[in-house]
Amino acid sequence: MSEEPETVRVRTLFLSDTHLGTKGCQAGLLLDFLKDYDADVIYLVGDIVDGWQLRSGWYWPQGHNDVVQKLLRKVRKGAHIVYVPGNHDEFLRDYIGTTFGGIEIAESRIHEAADGRRYLVIHGDQFDMVVRHARWLAHLGDGAYTFALWVNTGLNRVRRRLGLSYWSLSAWAKLKVKNAVNFIGQFEEFLTDEARRQGADGVICGHIHHAANREIAGLRYLNTGDWVESCTAIVEHYDGRMEVLHYPSILRARAAAEAEPPAEEPALPGRRAVA
Secondary structure: OOOOOOOEEEEEEEEOOOOEOOOOOOHHHHHHHHHHEEEEEEEEOOOOEOHHHHHHOOOOOHHHHHHHHHHHHHHHOOOEEEEOOOOOOHHHHHHOOOEEOOEEEOOOEEEEOOOOOEEEEOOOHHHOHHHHHOHHHHHHHHHHHHHHHHHHHHHHHHHHHOOOOOOOHHHHHHHHHHHHHOOHHHHHHHHHHHHHHOOOOEEEEOOOOOOEEEEEOOEEEEEOOOOOOOOEEEEEOOOOOEEEEEHHHHHHHHHHHHHOOOOOOOOOOOOOOOO
16 A cells, blocks of 8 residues: 655745636645645635636535635644635635735735745736726636536547547637737736836746746746646745646656556575576
């Protein structure tokens, strides 16, 4: 029987776009991730709870409640959690500056890493022209994305039977829609420009469900990704190094390591090994 993996401790954990309250949320994987990783500070970088979907139809299974309870337990054990609302949980922006259950609500935050670098932490929807100026189109796109997630499940069941690899229709659709009406490249530039305006060395955001860690015009651009498909997060190690974690890849590597047969012990000197 394999032993439980040791909990990894990091200085800071950044999560966004979990979309609790939707059928697409990978709550089981997220809960396992929160069991595997602990942090001194946790930033919830928007769209944690999907108010848009909950308004149209209530969906809140036990697994989603387990994620919330796990975060609250981390607070009780000493973690400091900062919740930066996004567009799907914008109702929390009415409570900026308050604290609920030990979780601080903030519009944005400047995070100083262990190496002295300063990062603007913000969801990013403020720089999405569709969300700001055409909310009906944003809601339409969100509905199309939800439908694509549903289609994606059946599509990949067929692909597996044909021996084909996983392909994400919903991720493809999301990127295509965003490229058509929002221009992801411009979104990233807007965010890094805002970080520069605020005197930061980089930006940590979410919103577009596309994890990234790269340099743009001399500033570091980090996107947390999402927990609908990619299941990614950003961690800051104790030396200040930022890293994007793709949790499914971590699980696959762990399973492969556990499946490896134990190395054969070398024969003792003077004794012939038995065939």
